[in-house]
Amino acid sequence: MIHIRCMTRADLPLVMRLKHQAGWNQTEGDLRRFLDLEPEGCFVAERASEVVGTSTTCIFETVAWIAMVLVDPAARGQGIGTALMRQALAFLEERGVRCVRLDATPLGRPIYERLGFVAQYELARFEGSLVARENTPIQSSASDLLAGVAAISPTQLEQLLDLDRSITGTPRRKLLLRLFEEQPDALRVLQTGRAVSGFLTARPEREPFRLGPAWGGMTPDRRCSPMPSAAMPASPFLSMCRPKTKRRWRWRRPWD
Numbered sequence: 001m002i003h004i005r006c007m008t009r010a011d012l013p014l015v016m017r018l019k020h021q022a023g024w025n026q027t028e029g030d031l032r033r034f035l036d037l038e039p040e041g042c043f044v045a046e047r048a049s050e051v052v053g054t055s056t057t058c059i060f061e062t063v064a065w066i067a068m069v070l071v072d073p074a075a076r077g078q079g080i081g082t083a084l085m086r087q088a089l090a091f092l093e094e095r096g097v098r099c100v101r102l103d104a105t106p107l108g109r110p111i112y113e114r115l116g117f118v119a120q121y122e123l124a125r126f127e128g129s130l131v132a133r134e135n136t137p138i139q140s141s142a143s144d145l146l147a148g149v150a151a152i153s154p155t156q157l158e159q160l161l162d163l164d165r166s167i168t169g170t171p172r173r174k175l176l177l178r179l180f181e182e183q184p185d186a187l188r189v190l191q192t193g194r195a196v197s198g199f200l201t202a203r204p205e206r207e208p209f210r211l212g213p214a215w216g217g218m219t220p221d222r223r224c225s226p227m228p229s230a231a232m233p234a235s236p237f238l239s240m241c242r243p244k245t246k247r248r249w250r251w252r253r254p255w256d
Contacts, residue, residue, distance in 0.1 A: 002080055004087050007035060007042040007054065014051040015044070018070040025205040026068070033178055034058065034068065041091050045071075045080050055084040057092055060170045064092045066102040069111075081111050089115070144191045149184035159196035160189060167215055176213065179203060190216070 007015070012031050019026055034056040035042050045053035052075040056068040066088050071081045092100055103123060104112050146152050152160070161173050180187055183203050190198035200214035 001047070002052075002078075002083060003046045004043055004083060005046065006040060007044045007056070009035060011044050011051055011054075015054050015068070015070070018051070018054060018072060019068075021073060022070055024070075025210070027204060029182065029204070031056075031068070033182070037174055037178060041088070042068075043084055043087050043091075045084055047075060047080075053080040053084050055088045057088050058175065059092065059095060059097060060172055060175075062096060062098045063170050064097040064100050066092075066100060069102070069108055081108065082115070085111060085115055146189040146191060147185075147187075149180050149187050152187075152189050156189060156191065156196050160199050163196055163199070163215060164213065172213075176201075179213075 009032070012028055015031055016028055038056065038058050041057035041059065043055050044051045052072040054068050054070045055066060058065045058067070066085070069081055069084060071084075089100065100117075101120075102112065102117070104117070104119075146156070149157075161176060164176060165171050165173075179201055183201060186202040188200045189196055198214075198216045200211065202209050202211050204210070
């Protein structure tokens, strides 16, 4: 019989085992962040007192994300992933969430489709070594590149958070502040005049250093221009994800 309960820090080694089995790149620091940001919204599935599945959530007002939907290979095909998803969706609905998003792997796609998720866009993952280029302008004369959390003022931080919300339509304040706290030296902020016009941060993964979230400077037609290459944190190997096509997975309550 499968029992689903809230995840605790004591479960993290078992969750990391499932993550390794799936070949995913999350670190234990990522799992601690999930727990700290949504302690009542992270779940494990147990069978005979053994953790065989996981799911996590993160709420941003009426929008939420589901992540880390993992099932032990030996326990797949028994409805555990579906049960974990239903638990996560019930938790989010109780808290007034109206739209749920997630990144789907091919293995999880059939489960999400049966639960009513629809594709928005696909993501492409890029990995490689950062090559330093000499004589490349770091910034235009109209912009300043600020390095690290310590280099920005409270006003600039609020401008950064407002910029992110205006572009994504999602109040990701708690997540961004946590990422900046974890990797304060990785933050790069582009300031044009007195306004923040772009930012980039990064965090470690299992092998590469993951770039993002990141937004470039805004052009007059509201498109994002690239951040300068000097904004990239020093790392021998980097990865990033960007939209490939309009296919990402989103769930809305049936009556919306």
